[in-house]
Amino acid sequence: MNARSWWLMISVGLGILLNPLNSSMVSVAIPRLQNVFQLDFTVVSWIIFSFYIASAIAQPVMGKASDLFGRKKLFITGLLVAFFASLLAPLSPNFGWLIVFRIVQSIGTSMIVAVGMAIVRIHITEKQATALSVLSIFLSGAAAIGPFIGGVLIHWWGWHAIFFVNIPFVVVSILLAWRTIPKDEPPISVSSNMSFRKWINMIDASGILLFTVGLVALLVGLLSAKSSGHVSLLSIIVGLIGLMLLLAFVRHELKMTSPFIPLRTFAKYPAMTWVNVEFMLVNVLFYSLFFGLPSYLQMVRHVSEFHTGILMLSLGLCSLVASPLAGRWIDKSGPRPALLVSAMLMTLGSVWIVTLNQTSPVISVCLALAAFGISNGLNNVGMQAALFKSSPKEIIGVASGLFNTSRYLGTILSSLLIGIVMGGKFSFEGFRMLGIILTVIALSLVFMSRRRRESGQLQES
Numbered sequence: 001m002n003a004r005s006w007w008l009m010i011s012v013g014l015g016i017l018l019n020p021l022n023s024s025m026v027s028v029a030i031p032r033l034q035n036v037f038q039l040d041f042t043v044v045s046w047i048i049f050s051f052y053i054a055s056a057i058a059q060p061v062m063g064k065a066s067d068l069f070g071r072k073k074l075f076i077t078g079l080l081v082a083f084f085a086s087l088l089a090p091l092s093p094n095f096g097w098l099i100v101f102r103i104v105q106s107i108g109t110s111m112i113v114a115v116g117m118a119i120v121r122i123h124i125t126e127k128q129a130t131a132l133s134v135l136s137i138f139l140s141g142a143a144a145i146g147p148f149i150g151g152v153l154i155h156w157w158g159w160h161a162i163f164f165v166n167i168p169f170v171v172v173s174i175l176l177a178w179r180t181i182p183k184d185e186p187p188i189s190v191s192s193n194m195s196f197r198k199w200i201n202m203i204d205a206s207g208i209l210l211f212t213v214g215l216v217a218l219l220v221g222l223l224s225a226k227s228s229g230h231v232s233l234l235s236i237i238v239g240l241i242g243l244m245l246l247l248a249f250v251r252h253e254l255k256m257t258s259p260f261i262p263l264r265t266f267a268k269y270p271a272m273t274w275v276n277v278e279f280m281l282v283n284v285l286f287y288s289l290f291f292g293l294p295s296y297l298q299m300v301r302h303v304s305e306f307h308t309g310i311l312m313l314s315l316g317l318c319s320l321v322a323s324p325l326a327g328r329w330i331d332k333s334g335p336r337p338a339l340l341v342s343a344m345l346m347t348l349g350s351v352w353i354v355t356l357n358q359t360s361p362v363i364s365v366c367l368a369l370a371a372f373g374i375s376n377g378l379n380n381v382g383m384q385a386a387l388f389k390s391s392p393k394e395i396i397g398v399a400s401g402l403f404n405t406s407r408y409l410g411t412i413l414s415s416l417l418i419g420i421v422m423g424g425k426f427s428f429e430g431f432r433m434l435g436i437i438l439t440v441i442a443l444s445l446v447f448m449s450r451r452r453r454e455s456g457q458l459q460e461s
Contacts, residue, residue, distance in 0.1 A: 004180060005124050009131055011176030012116040013138035014169050015075065018082055019109035020139050022166065023051055023411075024146030024290075026102075029159045036159065037095040049412070050099050051106045053219050056408035057212050058110035063400050064203065064260050066115040072181045075119065076174060078111025083170045090160035105163075110404070112173075117400035121388055123182055130327040140319045140380050147294075148313055207260035210249035218242030222416055261402065271390035272399060276406040278339075278448055279383045283410025284417065285346055285441050286379075289353070289372055290315070292418055292434055297365065300358060300428045314366050315373040322377025335382040335389070340449040342378035345371045347442035353435035358428060 026047060034044050066074045085105035092098040117135070124131045153161035221239025253259040266273045294312060297303040303311070330338050349371035356364060384403070391399040417437065422430040 005131070007176060008123060008180040009120065009134050011173055011180050012075075012119055013135055014173040015079055015112040015177065016109075016116045016135065017138040017142035018166055018169060019055065019106075019113045020143035021146050021149070022105060022109060022162075023048075023055070024143045025150035025153075025162050026051070028147050028150040029154055029162055032154055032159045033095070033098075037098075039095060043095075047099060047102055049219075049415075050103055052408045052412050053216060054103045054106035055110050056219075056405045056412070057215055058107045059114040059400075059404040059408075060261060060402045061208055061212075062107075062111040063114040063118065063402065064208075066118055071115045071119050071122070072177070072183060074111055075115045075181065076177055078108045078115065079170050079174050079177070081105075081108030081111065082166060083108075083174075086163045086166040086170070089163040105166075113404055114400050117384070117403075119181060121400070130324075130331055134324070134327070135384075137320055137323050140323060140376055141316060143316075145313065145316050148310075202258050204253075204256055204258060204260035207249060207253055207256060210245055210252055211260065214242045214245030214249055216242070217245060219412060222412075265392065269390055269392065272387065274448070275383060275386045275390055276402060278445060279379075279403060280406040280410040280413070281441055281445055281448075282342075282346075282379050282383065283407050284414045285350070285438050285445075286372060286376055287411045287414035288417055288434060288438055289349070289368075291414060292431060293353075293365070293369070296356070296428070296431050300431065311362070311365060311369065315369045315376070318370045318373025319377040319380070322374045323381055326378045326381040330381055330385050335385040336449070338378045338382040339386065340446070342375040342382060343442060343445035343449045345375035345378075347439060347446055349375070350435055350439035350442045354432055354439060356432075356435075 030044050030047075033039070033047065037044070062074060062078070082105055085101050085108055089098060089101035089105065092101060120131050120135060149165070150162050153165060217238050219242070221235045221237075221242060250263065253261055253263045290312075294308050297308045297311065326338055349368045352364065352368040352371065356368070387399060387403050418434065421434050421437065
């Protein structure tokens with residue numbers, strides 16, 4: 001790759017790291033926010049869930065918008081939205097306004113991620129796996145070290161610092177993006193004198209509304225059941241409303257000539273659909289460990305928060321080392337071998353978790369983290385490469401957005417899984433049961449990876 005391509009990747013990378021950094025960094029701020037705003041844990045935890053839900057919805061929406069109206073404009077707009085949200089969030093007069101700015105921040109960073117991946121797909125045509133490995137370092141590295149960075153910032157400067165820290169990344173990314181990202185070519189289907197009604201039909205506003213309200217209702221119903229510890233009638237009704245709206249969304253999309261999510265295209269390219277299913281399962285498994293293991297260390301092993309953060313860094317470091325190696329491997333052999341090895345490593349790590357007890361040596365925990373870290377590095381590059389190979393170029397924006405929606409759905413489902421397994425209190429027995437469930441999920445990923453090799457239906461197009 002030439003120098004311009006490298007600078008383009010750096011400008012995109014500095015932007016896309018904002019989403020995973022802010023989704024993980026805020027987790028260590030929960031106790032501080034509880035004290036500041038005098039709220040219970042259930043209410044404060046919505047600062048995490050609101051970000052995940054907004055990201056899950058916004059990324060395919062922004063992907064669709066980028067396919068229609070231009071990627072460079074939307075990328076820079078996302079950076080500006082993230083800038084103002086990060087600037088205003090620390091000034092929130094109450095927790096409600098903090099949630100509002102948090103959602104705005106999620107929308108801005110979602111623009112950046114969905115559009116940034118599409119920019120790389122369009123403008124870097126040689127050694128794409130290597131380019132993806134570089135972006136993976138920004139994505140997985142930011143997610144892995146987010147809790148550690150958040151802890152340091154909150155310890156020295158308070159919770160406001162976890163928002164202000166975004167500003168230098170945004171400024172540098174804007175300056176680089178303005179110079180390195182090629183100018184958008186106006187799509188043939190978009191005209192400056194187009195009527196408002198045609199614009200609404202083109203972006204499929206009705207489909208976006210059905211998708212948004214349906215997904216929010218379904219997730220709120222599930223999360224309400226988790227938060228209350230039991231399934232209430234209200235959570236069932238809200239969840240069913242969400243499910244019905246999503247079914248109406250599917251019916252609506254099949255009738256549209258310019259659908260928000262091209263379901264017929266997904267049916268035409270089943271490999272693209274399977275990539276999203278696999279990626280969601282990968283994230284259920286990874287984030288169950290990411291959220292569950294620190295609780296095991298602190299509540300079962302009585303390890304301090306600082307030392308827990310140090311141990312969790314081994315996960316991120318292994319992922320960072322594996323990503324560039326995965327890029328070179330995938331450039332030569334394609335994504336399938338790397339994804340199979342990744343699934344086997346996740347199976348090994350899950351089995352290792354089941355063997356842990358109250359007196360297991362710390363090295364055992366580090367070995368499990370290393371297995372998951374390496375598999376995460378392989379997955380981040382391999383899954384994105386598989387998506388690029390299986391997605392038509394003309395819908396790469398919405399495909400990238402849905403791909404990242406799969407990430408956040410997996411994250412939300414991991415939180416639900418932990419809540420269901422643990423009940424109201426974290427326990428060693430629940431942690432072991434979680435390990436057994438993760439082993440089953442990992443084995444299913446091994447099967448899916450092998451089937452990808454053997455079945456023509458799952459071959460990348």
